[in-house]
Amino acid sequence: MRYDAVIIGSGAGGGPLALRLSGAGMKVLVLEKGPRLGPLDYAHDELAVERGMFTPDTATDPHAVVTRKTKTPTRMALGWVASCVGGGTEHMGAYLYRFHPVDFKMRSHFGALDGFADWPFSYEELEPYYAMAEHEVGVSGLAGANPFEGRRSGPYPMPPLPAHPVSRQLEALCAARGLTAFPTPRAINSRPYGGRPACAFCESCSGYGCPTGARGSSQAALLSRAEATGHCTILPDVMVHTLLTDAGNRARGCVYRDPDGRDVEVEAALVCVCCSAVESARLLLLSKSARHPDGLGNGNGLVGRHLQFHAVTMGQGDFVPGRLPDQLLDDPHPFLGRSVMDYYFLPPGVSELNKGGILRFGFVPRTPLATARRVLGREGGLVWGENLKQKLHNAVHRERSIYFEVFHDFLPTRDTYVSLDPDIRDRWGLPVARISLDIHPHHRVAGRWLGDRAGELLGDLGADKVTLSDVGGTSAYLVMGSCRAGCDPDTSVLDVNCKVHGVENLYVVDGSFMPSSGGGPPTLTILANSFRVADHLLTRFGDGAAN
Template identity: 30%
Template sequence: MAEKIGGQVLPDVADAVVIGAGPAGAVMTKAFAEAGMSVVCLDQGDWPDYSTSRNAGAEYEIVGGNEWSPLPNIRKGIGDYPIDESDADISALLWNGVGGSAMMYAAQWQRNMPSDFRVKSQDGVADDWPMSYEELIPFYKQAEKDFAIAGFNGDPAVPETDFPMAPTPIGKSGALLGKAHNSLGWHWWPGANGIATREYGRLKPSTRRGASYLGNGDQSKSTVDVTHWPDIARRENAYLLTRSTVARIETDSFGKASGVIYFDADGNERRQKASLVVLAASGIGTPRLLLMSANAQHPDGLANASGLVGKRLMMHPYSAVVGTFDEEIGTTQGAYGHTLYSMEFYETDETRGFVRGAKWGLMPTGGAMEMTRSFPWGANDDLWGQNFNTSLQERLNHSVTWGIIAEDLPEEHNRVELSSDLVDAHGLPAVKISYETSENSRKLLAFHVERARESLLEAGAKKITVAPHIRNTGWHLLGTAKMGSTAEDSVVDHSGRAHTVPNLYIVDGSTWPTSAGVNPTATVVAMAMRTANIIISGRQA
């Protein structure tokens, strides 16, 4: 019998259940609904409360508070669960709720590079992807329109972009670094960001306070609570249930997914049956749920015939290099996305002593409070004490950061497991992360830090500050449900379909065979669009 939840009468058996209301979950729900399918999306968090963000006001640096911490162990919000990271040298950053972890992203929009799909063939390490860059181009283009990306087309390093609006101005700091790279003969390009530079649908032009990572208070950032869910909510065949924590995915006697068991906002256990189940719960949440769904047919966890569920966690080790200049360079204001990026050292050069590379993103350092934080200033030994006023004045509006995202190679000992002692509010097991930054990543970052130093000095910086390895930077959670060709070497196939559960799909970053060295949202979204197209085309055939 159909249930009534929050005024909604849900289908007895939905055509699809989607778990997670972030970018990938929103893309899947929207596509299914537009194809006429009945779809129920469940998210264990809630809608964002922008009254606690204040990032449209001048006071945002002070009042952001723990409510917007990207660390769930600090935030402890609705839908969050503890994460044991005692054996990890990078902390996982994630957001449970409508909008997903993109609520915390700086909105830097970067496609994977063509070489990212053929790492094994080209560099002899890790794995090739079972798809190519070229296959994703039409979906990248559609995503750039749907997510209102502001960028500058024509970068020879990133083929066939189609941005619908002009980029954020690069400002004086961007002009300085662009000129420096021209002098050095190094690549640079104006940054593409999911931050509106004009009115676009429901999005407003950015107030450019450098605060986009604190939610979306000025309604300028391309987060799906603004760009997607209001449209989905108007459809009679789509349902979004918040504060709904999925406890397990059920399977029938034929080994197919038959629906989910979840706890509603009042703690009641409920069942939603479905013909199709889609997981979009992040590189942490997805393996957690697969492992919690172990049963007699799948004793090691759902879709885990390969034993790889939870393994091969990649988190993009990150460094920041700050240049401080004599003159004011306009970095107290501006979008917190990247004003410029450089792919100069992205590809493998064996003479460097490591494989693969990193993308650099140029970012403003922000207002007065930002000058006192550990990111990107490190230990701040030269700030506090009698030199405080001098140091603050030296930094404020005189500094800019190259953020360096390192490609992280997959290693099975880096993993997500169910915790043996921590539980969430419903008594469900929390997670334990084991992660050690590899020697390859450390060598890679050391090389890129030195090149970024050269870049800033060429631009005229009088002082360089390096945060060489920052713990609280695990924004990109990838690889824990690997995509591949067989059930023996992977969890899902090229479409995201589980090898051993044929009506279960995974569409978040957990399916990535390798991590690339760029911000992943653009590719997560494009891949979700591709998977939705495959599923819908198959139903219509």
């Protein structure tokens, strides 16, 4: 069967394309490597999530990671956003911040540092699509509360999620330091929206699937509506391993391996790769032919280059009896839901680059395994019997911990990139993605400074102890940049509309296109860009694409 469009991957990049193209009457096929899960699969099973509900088994489907310190690759899940219908949006924390306007012009603003490039479009050009994405997936937030974000054309579609009373104390303490704490924008329904219910306020949120359907995942908010048009088919549990091209400069479809191990060829007038940055680069590199001996779009050798994850700094403050804010224990509300963007730019002298990030505050979940780890980590050794029972009881009923997560830029370097591993194969016998990882020293310098600022605020709140658990670390699942978009075919893989240079109908529409990582999670930006590209595709292919 021939389709108007085949979309490979169903997360934040593929979902908007599927919705918009099928809504315009195009015949769309969405191919997803992982299974189709749903609310009935999303019980609050901490052990199932720990065992890899959303990511492949590294024994049979790993990424191979090498650093300057390693001589042989390590099988890891680094870079695996998810493998299921809906992709990483199925278990995301749903913190949907917009990027700052400067994030689109890093080279112009900060100079020609190694790996820096300006985006081929501006914040102002993406702003209408930021607004569209917020309304399509449903974001709860308060427009105007964050004085540091770029111009907004309208309010959020829903008010902020209700928050624990301590959020007001944090706001007051921030104000006393001249800072602004604002409600964290989240793709979680604060009221019924889009035919989906409001949040049930459980403690098993970020990292878990949503059993109520209140999270605006690609599957719940976008793909379900795409299927309802009658023009979109979703096929899970299939592994796309080759992109097909004709004798000229066009893609003609792809080949996937079905659950029985058979190769199936699909033809389409439009091919969109949305597998996430590591796997999208891998698919292009796997798609070799006589005309494209180094892989599709890789004539300049840049597929896989400029890979970025996200730099992250984390820590927590522990509150004990006698120093607890009045309502910290009494109110069981699971969301603190406050962020601070005052430090998006660092003061002079902190680092060679004065780029900071966003501080986000939340409660440490009191789920059993997380609580046990926290207790054991604090004790520094084995604890068992009545002593363990008492400490676990105290951790749940007499103590509370607030954590902070600082999102800050992962700077592109020449030695962080994706290639095909020469030795390690996946369960289909295909070369796995090899991730070469080299960390810029700015990550730790900025992370330490930003983490100290977050810790000061928890100290103001009355924390008995503040600890940093990770400084300038590498996020395993926020990934971008492997197929950089730009105006010059010699220095980029994609054009301004995310079309592969030199291939007329092949697009890469996920985080791969991003020249820089920004100081916040990229999910909303990926969604917004996908809606932007969808408009371009409808203009270009909307009439008789399959003809």
